[in-house]
Amino acid sequence: MSRNDQSVPGLRKADFWTGLVLVAISVFMLVETLGYPLEGSYAGVRNAWYVSPALLPLIVSAFLILLSCSLLATAVRAGAASAALADVTPRALRGHAGAARDIWIVAFVLGGYIYCLVPYVDFTAATALTLLTLAAAYHLPTARVRKAGLAVFACAIAAVLLATFAAGWRPQPRSTGADLRDLAVWAAFLAAAVSVAWAAGAPERRRWRRCLVVALGTSLILSVVFKWGLLVPLPVEGVTINTLDAARRLLLLR
Amino acid sequence: MLMTVLDQFGAFAGALAGLLSQPVSWLLLIGASLLGITFGALPGLTATLGVGLLATLTYSLDLNMALIALIAMYVGAVYGGSYSAILLNIPGTAASAASAMDGYPMAQRGEAGRVLGLTTTASFVGTVVGMLALVVVAPLILELALQFTSYEFFLLALFGIIISGTLQSSDLVIKGWIAGFLGLALSTVGRDGLMFFPRFTFGVPELDSGIEVVPVLIGAFAIPQIIHGLREGDGAVRLQAVGRILPDIRTMLRNLKHVIRSAMIGVGIGAVPGVGEDIAGWVSYGTAKASSPNPENFGKGEPAGLISSETANNACIGGALIPLVTLGIPGSPPAVMLLGALMLHGLTPGPMLSIEQPNFLVELAAIMVLASLAMWINGMLLARQVVKLLRIPPSLFLPVVAILSVLGSYALGLSTFNLYLMFAVGLAAYFLTRMHYPISALVIGVILGPMADENLRRALMVGQGDLTPFVTRPLSLILVLAITLIVLSQLPAYRRWRARALQRLRTAGAGGDGA
Numbered sequence: 001m002s003r004n005d006q007s008v009p010g011l012r013k014a015d016f017w018t019g020l021v022l023v024a025i026s027v028f029m030l031v032e033t034l035g036y037p038l039e040g041s042y043a044g045v046r047n048a049w050y051v052s053p054a055l056l057p058l059i060v061s062a063f064l065i066l067l068s069c070s071l072l073a074t075a076v077r078a079g080a081a082s083a084a085l086a087d088v089t090p091r092a093l094r095g096h097a098g099a100a101r102d103i104w105i106v107a108f109v110l111g112g113y114i115y116c117l118v119p120y121v122d123f124t125a126a127t128a129l130t131l132l133t134l135a136a137a138y139h140l141p142t143a144r145v146r147k148a149g150l151a152v153f154a155c156a157i158a159a160v161l162l163a164t165f166a167a168g169w170r171p172q173p174r175s176t177g178a179d180l181r182d183l184a185v186w187a188a189f190l191a192a193a194v195s196v197a198w199a200a201g202a203p204e205r206r207r208w209r210r211c212l213v214v215a216l217g218t219s220l221i222l223s224v225v226f227k228w229g230l231l232v233p234l235p236v237e238g239v240t241i242n243t244l245d246a247a248r249r250l251l252l253l254r
Numbered sequence: 255m256l257m258t259v260l261d262q263f264g265a266f267a268g269a270l271a272g273l274l275s276q277p278v279s280w281l282l283l284i285g286a287s288l289l290g291i292t293f294g295a296l297p298g299l300t301a302t303l304g305v306g307l308l309a310t311l312t313y314s315l316d317l318n319m320a321l322i323a324l325i326a327m328y329v330g331a332v333y334g335g336s337y338s339a340i341l342l343n344i345p346g347t348a349a350s351a352a353s354a355m356d357g358y359p360m361a362q363r364g365e366a367g368r369v370l371g372l373t374t375t376a377s378f379v380g381t382v383v384g385m386l387a388l389v390v391v392a393p394l395i396l397e398l399a400l401q402f403t404s405y406e407f408f409l410l411a412l413f414g415i416i417i418s419g420t421l422q423s424s425d426l427v428i429k430g431w432i433a434g435f436l437g438l439a440l441s442t443v444g445r446d447g448l449m450f451f452p453r454f455t456f457g458v459p460e461l462d463s464g465i466e467v468v469p470v471l472i473g474a475f476a477i478p479q480i481i482h483g484l485r486e487g488d489g490a491v492r493l494q495a496v497g498r499i500l501p502d503i504r505t506m507l508r509n510l511k512h513v514i515r516s517a518m519i520g521v522g523i524g525a526v527p528g529v530g531e532d533i534a535g536w537v538s539y540g541t542a543k544a545s546s547p548n549p550e551n552f553g554k555g556e557p558a559g560l561i562s563s564e565t566a567n568n569a570c571i572g573g574a575l576i577p578l579v580t581l582g583i584p585g586s587p588p589a590v591m592l593l594g595a596l597m598l599h600g601l602t603p604g605p606m607l608s609i610e611q612p613n614f615l616v617e618l619a620a621i622m623v624l625a626s627l628a629m630w631i632n633g634m635l636l637a638r639q640v641v642k643l644l645r646i647p648p649s650l651f652l653p654v655v656a657i658l659s660v661l662g663s664y665a666l667g668l669s670t671f672n673l674y675l676m677f678a679v680g681l682a683a684y685f686l687t688r689m690h691y692p693i694s695a696l697v698i699g700v701i702l703g704p705m706a707d708e709n710l711r712r713a714l715m716v717g718q719g720d721l722t723p724f725v726t727r728p729l730s731l732i733l734v735l736a737i738t739l740i741v742l743s744q745l746p747a748y749r750r751w752r753a754r755a756l757q758r759l760r761t762a763g764a765g766g767d768g769a
Binding site for chain 2: 011014015018022029032033036037047048049050051052053055056057060061063064067068070071074102103106107110111113114115118119127130131134135138139141210211214218219222226230231232233235
């Protein structure tokens with residue numbers, strides 16, 4: 001069933017691992033589905049196999065098992081099984097991790113932003129820090145800059161998680177502690193800006209300024225547009241939004 | 255018959271006048287079209303992503319206004335991709351890749367203004383022809399689709415998933431089918447519609463209502479694009495100088511046959527579920543080259559090549575809307591997003607749409623005409639300003655797109671769970687894309703899953719578990735045969751048999767000639 005006869009060995013090796021993962025997922029899906037009511041009655045409604053909630057998941061999991069086994073077979077026929085298993089050495093794994101460095105950087109920064117910052121701290125501060133880290137990592141792409149930006153970002157995440165853990169995980173009503181947490185993220189933003197500037201050096205100062213403008217400008221503009229323009233409440237409206245709101249009231253004398 | 259046509263025309267004129275009488279719709283048209291052109295022009299951003307991000311912002315608008323914004327964005331983004339293709343030799347969207355072949359050499363010769371004028375006019379003509387096809391063909395399909403029952407709807411959903419998986423796979427065809435079935439599997443998460451039984455919820459309350467389509471769509475299209483764009487780096491930008499932009503009607507008329515043929519190709523390819531503007535552009539370009547008396551000029555700055563690809567990719571929009579409006583099956587990846595947006599506004603496209611909203615098709619046609627006009631005006635007047643945005647490096651605008659994706663997913667339902675879902679789907683989609691799994695097939699599976707589930711069970715309930723109506727009802731039988739043929743045509747055994755049969759025919763033919 002191959003479209004490209006000049007199949008790439010790397011792709012077939014990936015197919016071998018993906019085939020295994022897909023077989024595991026579809027078998028799990030099948031086992032889980034077998035626990036759903038196929039007959040008898042559920043919540044007072046008489047059941048039959050053809051109205052069962054298990055019907056489509058059963059069909060889908062059966063086809064997925066068939067297709068993933070077929071994928072696995074194609075990979076094995078192409079000689080990918082032994083090649084893929086031979087790749088499981090510390091040296092080869094280090095090589096793969098190095099090649100996938102950019103994926104991990106973006107995943108770490110975006111994942112950290114989505115899972116650790118957005119639900120707990122001021123949206124504007126979290127966005128500014130994330131944008132600065134990401135823009136600096138790719139607009140000033142030297143190892144020193146990346147390390148500096150990512151280190152500050154990682155510290156900020158760790159601090160936010162620790163503070164949230166101390167406060168009992170669940171989002172709490174606004175408190176002085178929450179304001180302090182927001183201010184700590186702004187402090188992290190400043191620290192990131194300084195450390196990136198130091199790591200980039202004088203020749204890259206113009207690019208550094210651009211990153212700073214994008215990070216600050218975008219986070220403030222988006223917060224204002226969503227909060228007051230589109231009337232969409234932000235995930236956490238902390239110290240920045242409250243300050244902006246106070247300023248707005250003062251300006252409008254309300 | 256004449257009265258029906260006149261009635262339709264009257265309704266169309268009424269819809270057009272109604273839209274034009276509201277200043278807000280003017281603003282939305284021009285603004286969304288400009289945003290679309292900008293989105294399409296920036297390499298790394300696509301029409302699909304643009305429509306997806308805008309969908310969440312149109313939530314508070316009424317349906318007509320939301321449609322104006324979304325269609326204007328869609329038309330503008332498909333056209334805008336040609337800017338970077340022509341001026342940088344980097345297609346802004348995959349749909350414009352064929353335009354770079356002749357557009358860039360022409361721009362290098364100092365004809366950038368003329369090329370942009372030609373592109374704008376060809377895109378305008380393409381969109382209008384696509385709209386005409388939608389208006390003419392959709393009612394015919396709707397009439398047929400009104401005879402569909404649960405049997406046909408289930409098979410139609412399966413057909414959409416299978417055909418998009420088959421046509422979109424760039425490696426093994428089973429990867430397309432796996433992507434489609436993974437989408438179907440995702441769609442079964444949550445309480446089922448008939449018995450309210452929780453499936454694959456694992457005690458997570460947020461999963462009870464099922465998976466939100468829009469965060470899945472944003473994650474599946476935005477995250478892979480962001481990671482890929484940042485990995486690629488900024489590169490050196492060498493922008494061609496743009497002179498005065500003129501429509502160059504004379505060249506368009508000289509290439510009229512290419513315009514007509516490309517528009518037809520665009521509409522036809524657009525109507526096939528899941529196959530998008532990029533394929534329309536390439537097929538049309540290839541056909542123009544094959545039928546040209548001077549094929550050697552293609553790739554060296556031949557206006558016919560540029561006109562063909564640009565007309566086709568914009569005509570594809572109307573084509574893609576035909577199955578969307580009539581059957582509820584999106585014809586292209588941006589149409590998948592459009593379907594998600596329509597569902598967000600409580601509108602379920604499909605045969606019942608002609609009964610629930612009899613004027614929808616006419617209004618959609620009026621919006622398409624206005625969107626193509628807005629695109630043409632923006633293209634002629636503001637292209638030189640938009641082109642300046644091409645100097646912004648991806649390393650600065652892609653992080654902003656990431657934040658917009660987060661806000662877009664959150665704005666829908668104000669749930670942080672949507673963010674977790676968007677990111678997880680996005681990462682999975684990135685790895686699947688790297689391994690050549692077509693993401694459009696996956697999201698089509700997610701969208702068509704509920705339709706397949708409900709209609710399969712409803713059909714079986716009607717027949718008390720009897721499966722024979724699937725092959726005794728004529729329309730069902732056609733769909734069953736179509737699905738079977740698609741699957742069989744991809745099997746190695748069938749291919750070997752076909753090759754042998756062809757070989758035998760050739761040998762017999764050669765023997766006959768010899769005799």
